[in-house]
Amino acid sequence: MIKPMMTLVAAAALLAACGPKSEKTEPARTEGPVVSTSQEPRNEAVDTAPTTGETGPTPGASSYTEAQAKSAIETAGYTGVGPLTQNANGLWQGKATKDGQAVSVSVDYKGAITKN
Numbered sequence: 001m002i003k004p005m006m007t008l009v010a011a012a013a014l015l016a017a018c019g020p021k022s023e024k025t026e027p028a029r030t031e032g033p034v035v036s037t038s039q040e041p042r043n044e045a046v047d048t049a050p051t052t053g054e055t056g057p058t059p060g061a062s063s064y065t066e067a068q069a070k071s072a073i074e075t076a077g078y079t080g081v082g083p084l085t086q087n088a089n090g091l092w093q094g095k096a097t098k099d100g101q102a103v104s105v106s107v108d109y110k111g112a113i114t115k116n
Contacts, residue, residue: 059089062109066092069107076113078105 064072066084069092073081078096084107086092092107093116104116 057089057091057106057108057112057114058110059091060109062086062090062092062107064092064107064109064111070094072107072111073105073113078103078113081105 062069066086069084070081073094073096078098080095080097080102082095084092084094090109094105095102096105097103098115106114106116108114
């Protein structure tokens, strides 16, 4: 008899401690710092070097196909792009025309076009 009575008292105490359920209670708001975004960049670009031949070609294994290298050369404003060959440094090289002059061009693994 004492054991069921103790269980009943413990259950009543737990229900009383929890309190009545109210639908009007709002969750507590946590105040924190105001966060705002900048209207202008705070840092400079990492690499601002041009990639159109003013710095020279960068040797390295190229994933470009001949057709992709030819397309990159044509996009850079060259016309009459001839057959391209890949040298030991991974550069695609060939002949093309720009501003009416025949020139030698190369494309490195970054896609930078260099007039040789």
